[in-house]
Amino acid sequence: MRLVQAGDLTARAPEDAADELGRVGRGLNAMVARLAEEQRSREERHAEEIRQAEHVASLGRRATVGTITSGIAHELNNPLNNISLTVETLMEDYQSLDDKAKWQLLQDTYFQVERASEIVRSLLDFTREEKPSLEPLDLGELVQSSVRLVQNEMNIHGATLSLKLPASTPQVQGAANQLRQVFLNLFLNAIQAMPDGGAVTVTLAQPHPGRVCVLVSDEGVGIPEEAQSHVFDPFFTTKEPGAGSGLGLWVTYGIVRKHGGDIRVESEPGRGTTFHVCLPATGPSESATDAQTTAEER
């Protein structure tokens, strides 16, 4: 009995006695055998679930590798083609072209090389395996320093940004540069989603003590419903050709996941979009509704 209580379902009670004790022993053994059988089938089901989950994950990885390979081919072959055609024109017509035309061709080449390099850089950012060196960071400060980086871009596009931070902001474990890139990408997307200007609202909220979320909302064009499930896919873009590589949100997703967090999108076409970035909180904090500081910046 003690063995069974301790979890050993192979133990059996003596059941050879012809009296009451023997009947109890046989009944007990039958019960233990049933328990052992149930435990075995539970373990088998669990193992099967794990196998299926791994299979699905590997299918997902393979599909991603396929998407990435065709994406890389397409995205790199376009700038390469532009460079090839432009340099060939320059070589072919070198004598007859005036200085201005030559300059234009050189400039085109330069920007297409930049475009191709940017794609390779983003891919490396995503696939770099090493763990970022994590340090305790004040998430509020980090968001504010990211806002400063887009100030100029906001002025150009006539966008305003309001920042809603609690009086004391939670800490997270993270790599400052990488997390700044996350917010920078989201701010730039928000600004670009509003070609006629508008307001970007950045809110820091804490749904529960172990978690902190940054919400980046815009009043822009929104994302069509059928596109919303693809915004984090590599090489997916709704921007004009050449305006976006389709890697920004993919890289953003990769960084957030590496920090143990998650990111999701809510969007209403014509009304605007909100990205939610949630990270594990490690330090002291106060509720986001307390003592909000709002900074209106132009």
Added chain:
Amino acid sequence: MSERRVMVLDDEPIVGERLKPALEKEGFSVEVFTESEGAVARLKEQPFAVLVTDMKMRGLSGLDVLRFIGEESPGTRVIVITGYATIETSHEAQALGAYEFVAKPFKLKELVKLVSRAARRA
């Protein structure tokens, strides 16, 4: 006269900018489009001997344009240029009557030669 008319359709503006003068030097009259709806509207107005078209574009894809040509302008030879082709899309393009399938990056001279050959057969 119409066998000298060529349309270039690619959402990468540089492709049209480089192909136009190179083809004009060979005596072709060239119109460049960077979005497929405008190109199809123009094809409805005017027959072209040769269409050079990209495959992956916003809106109507190269295959959609090929389908339109097959139905509305079967005399036009279509050269498909693409940054990445799956076996399926290249088969589909061929089935839809594409004259030639060219992978990016390509050489300007080779494409001009190909257009000249397609125009003679148009």
